[in-house]
Amino acid sequence: xxxxxxxxxxxxxxxxxxxxxxxxxxxxxxxxxxxxxxxxxxxxxxxxxxxxxxxxxxxxxxxxxxxxxxxxxxxxxxxxxxxxxxxxxxxxxxxxxxxxxxxxxxxxxxxxxxxxxxxxxxxxxxxxxxxxxxxxxxxxxxxxxxxxxxx
Numbered sequence: 001x002x003x004x005x006x007x008x009x010x011x012x013x014x015x016x017x018x019x020x021x022x023x024x025x026x027x028x029x030x031x032x033x034x035x036x037x038x039x040x041x042x043x044x045x046x047x048x049x050x051x052x053x054x055x056x057x058x059x060x061x062x063x064x065x066x067x068x069x070x071x072x073x074x075x076x077x078x079x080x081x082x083x084x085x086x087x088x089x090x091x092x093x094x095x096x097x098x099x100x101x102x103x104x105x106x107x108x109x110x111x112x113x114x115x116x117x118x119x120x121x122x123x124x125x126x127x128x129x130x131x132x133x134x135x136x137x138x139x140x141x142x143x144x145x146x147x148x149x150x151x
Contacts, residue, residue: 008106009108021142112141
């Protein structure tokens with residue numbers, strides 16, 4: 001990877017091993033290559049309406065709180081290593097969308113945590129949309145394989 005000095009990196013954080021792998025790489029880019037980091041967490045939203053029965057309002061608020069906590073965990077983890085970043089909570093199906101935020105921020109690189117997909121290579125559902133809407137390089141980061149121990 002080329003030097004990132006002064007380059008803007010968008011990091012999409014999700015809990016789990018993929019999210020940890022993305023934060024590790026982001027920390028390295030900031031510390032060793034001078035990248036500027038922006039960490040985002042996207043809160044999914046349930047749909048409610050006349051045919052759906054109960055309102056999804058409380059459920060959606062709980063999802064937003066959970067995504068905000070995830071962002072706080074990312075902030076604390078990066079803070080332990082002295083990496084500075086800005087943090088944003090995005091709400092699914094609200095403006096700005098992840099794609100709009102990425103395009104407006106003029107990021108050079110977008111890091112996404114890989115998600116396991118049955119019978120296919122790990123990927124991320126936003127990767128293709130981000131590739132189409134931004135001029136940024138898109139990287140899907142897979143977690144390191146678990147080390148097996150023999151007892």
